[in-house]
Amino acid sequence: MNTPSFRNWQSVQDEVLRRIHAREWAPGDLIPNEADLAIEFGCARSTVNRALRSLAESGLLDRKRKVGTRVAAQPVAKATLDIAVIRHEVEEHGAKYGYQLIARDIAIPPLSVSGAMKTKADDKLLHVRALHLADDEAYAIEDRWINIRVVPDAEAEMFQSVSANEWLMKHAPYTHGEIAFSAAQASTGDAEIMGVAENSALFAIDRLTWDSAASVTKVRLLFTPGYQLRTGL
Amino acid sequence: MNTPSFRNWQSVQDEVLRRIHAREWAPGDLIPNEADLAIEFGCARSTVNRALRSLAESGLLDRKRKVGTRVAAQPVAKATLDIAVIRHEVEEHGAKYGYQLIARDIAIPPLSVSGAMKTKADDKLLHVRALHLADDEAYAIEDRWINIRVVPDAEAEMFQSVSANEWLMKHAPYTHGEIAFSAAQASTGDAEIMGVAENSALFAIDRLTWDSAASVTKVRLLFTPGYQLRTGL
DNA sequence: AATGTTTTTATGTGCGTACATAATAACATG
DNA sequence: CATGTTATTATGTACGCACATAAAAACATT
Known part of the structure; x- marks a missing residue:
């Protein structure tokens, strides 16, 4: 399998989303750690971190220090409402x-x-x-x-x-x-x-x-x- | 004025929030650029960036390349709802x-x-x-x-x-x-x-x-x- | 076996540098 | 004068390194 090299955090995020969605990483699964993903994607760990952090913020991933990152079992849908004037x-x-x-x-x-x-x-x-x-x-x-x-x-x-x-x-x-x-x-x-x-x-x-x-x-x-x-x- | 040195992005964010709230930076105002703030706060530009980016995501700041960062005139209240099972x-x-x-x-x-x-x-x-x-x-x-x-x-x-x-x-x-x-x-x-x-x-x-x-x-x-x-x- | 201590490990974050990019301002050219 | 081109500037982001921190696992002690 060739790794097409993901250079920016958005494309890393897209790839992670694709895997979650394709059930390569199922809900509840522990995904590889940042360092390994960085190697696989051919980018810096901080880039992977940015992508995963953002997904965690939107509730799709659960992250814990030392434990690792897992796909949220119950993806608590976070709806952001804009309350305007x-x-x-x-x-x-x-x-x-x-x-x-x-x-x-x-x-x-x-x-x-x-x-x-x-x-x-x-x-x-x-x-x-x-x-x-x-x-x-x-x-x-x-x-x-x-x-x-x-x-x-x-x-x-x-x-x-x-x-x-x-x-x-x-x-x-x-x-x-x-x-x-x-x-x-x-x-x-x-x-x-x-x-x-x-x-x-x-x-x-x-x-x-x-x-x-x-x-x-x-x-x-x-x-x-x-x-x-x-x-x- | 002594600068108490803000070492992490959260404290930078808190200080920015304080200034907005204290009307030192009023709604619509252009705030200093990242580089200047980094010098003032005694931290790296990336730290300031993290703090400001996060505030922009929550709708309190408007940022535009080359133009700068300004305090949102109409802070569109963003309410995030957790829709659970x-x-x-x-x-x-x-x-x-x-x-x-x-x-x-x-x-x-x-x-x-x-x-x-x-x-x-x-x-x-x-x-x-x-x-x-x-x-x-x-x-x-x-x-x-x-x-x-x-x-x-x-x-x-x-x-x-x-x-x-x-x-x-x-x-x-x-x-x-x-x-x-x-x-x-x-x-x-x-x-x-x-x-x-x-x-x-x-x-x-x-x-x-x-x-x-x-x-x-x-x-x-x-x-x-x-x-x-x-x-x- | 129960409890406390140390090691290990994955994420969290800071720093400084470099370059990309969007938007403006300054300049040049017909 | 209008229009196109080129600098300038502030944010956006990638990278690599370092260290902080939480939590689990391994180990030691009672």
Whole structure:
């Protein structure tokens, strides 16, 4: 067997993928070590390392020091979702973006919110509710609480024409966050705003972002029926 | 200012993150080039490269040859979801996993399925419907079509005790796939099987996987109300 | 047999150099 | 002036070496 010499990490990766896929290396199998592969492929070990590391990151390989590299038995499919600003999402679909502020006030949030955001139960937060439109039709309802202790500038912003969704992206950095996807039934009020049947199944995204130890904002986005969040595998 | 010498790529990354977060490098800003940063940090350029490349992969930096590296203006939040085998998902919640086959037959699928799977309209596919349980309660309904031309072994498998979800992971490799998340209303039949109210809002995952140019399987998973798919940011 | 210690081994990472490549800027040419 | 050509520059990556580190295996000790 001649070795056609794999000079770059991508081609090494492709060859590894081919072998996994052709079942030359079956799920659970231990594959040769980096040094041996480097010799076989006619490249440096670091090149093999780059290829395998990247495959491990995407969940296709399991690597352990001293033990070796094995093909993942249960290739946990890792789907990476790009959560963009809603305006961009709409415009990328080729639709005209629209925005309407529904309500804006500073109030003491329900305990579920102050609890999740770890603010004091009697701390006032900025509460913004808005509607995002695509081609003049309801696209998503945004219900957001903003920690004005962390983002004091938000108090001066009326969110009449710029959505909190977009404003915060620019003005409030965050260190980490949590995101959850679920399905929810449209409440009477939401159904009316969106112009859909009551109890429609809505796609919901709940996001909570943090700046170090302090919560920045908590938002729930409810999308009109038919909305799909898609990605490749 | 003394430079405390950043010896490994992680600490370089942390320092870069700190500067971005502290707005020393604001969104949209061009940051110093790798060579300069390497000098400043007292490490090799390759170490800086590793740190910046990784940040670019996670969407926080935009890099272009010759142009340089800039802090992403709209840090597109990339959420990576781990889509595991349902049994594992259930067991990780500390619940007892259960499985029930609802139906299994070989039939001509509706056009929506043969169209998406790019099989001939009169090609027969293996159709499996099953219920996944957690602590003896309905967890998710699986409705799956399998391309028996691509996975002939599936024809001999009855899926009485092993779910197609799990069996395919082991026996049918795929090269790529698409996944979509949405919300759906429970049909009368599904509601009855799951023991939930009709028209409940269910979380739906649709997945279509390919082996090169041939479709392997198309599946829709409907989760009982309350289900959440979560991850960090 | 149970426990602690040392060796071995495969991955993880750092370094410095070299060259490849994309995109821009500077320059030349009709 | 418009257009084509050539430098310049920052990232991208390959290479070979060195050493760090985790984990298992081999060995020694009680």
